[in-house]
Amino acid sequence: MELTLSIPALLFPAISLTMLAYNARYLAIAALIRQLHGQYQETSSNPVEKQILQLTKRLTIIKNMQATAIISFLLAVITMSLIYLQLPFWANLIFGISLFALMVSLILSLIEVQLSTKALSIQLKDME
Numbered sequence: 001m002e003l004t005l006s007i008p009a010l011l012f013p014a015i016s017l018t019m020l021a022y023n024a025r026y027l028a029i030a031a032l033i034r035q036l037h038g039q040y041q042e043t044s045s046n047p048v049e050k051q052i053l054q055l056t057k058r059l060t061i062i063k064n065m066q067a068t069a070i071i072s073f074l075l076a077v078i079t080m081s082l083i084y085l086q087l088p089f090w091a092n093l094i095f096g097i098s099l100f101a102l103m104v105s106l107i108l109s110l111i112e113v114q115l116s117t118k119a120l121s122i123q124l125k126d127m128e
Contacts, residue, residue: 008076072101
């Protein structure tokens with residue numbers, strides 16, 4: 001299969017939407033951490049401290065999700081440049097790495113969603 005300019009260009013909207021979703025998750029968790037930090041300073045409770053530690057782990061995962069998505073986006077642009085320069089071997093190689101980076105980003109997203117769901121179920125059990 002011949003790699004044309006339109007193939008890596010197809011990743012642009014997908015990666016852009018993914019980055020938007022990742023950024024929304026980041027902003028929501030950052031706001032929650034700020035809120036919990038205020039509660040922790042007032043009460044110094046152990047459950048709040050555990051929640052902050054869990055959120056810190058999720059924040060790290062989101063940072064890595066964003067980084068790999070950005071790398072994927074950058075590599076897609078490099079692929080297009082290599083196609084333009086008529087270097088098909090390097091274009092195919094870089095595009096493959098770009099797809100791999102996007103896949104890693106999506107796997108990290110899945111892990112973060114699982115952690116988020118687990119945290120919510122713990123909160124719901126606590127309220128029962």
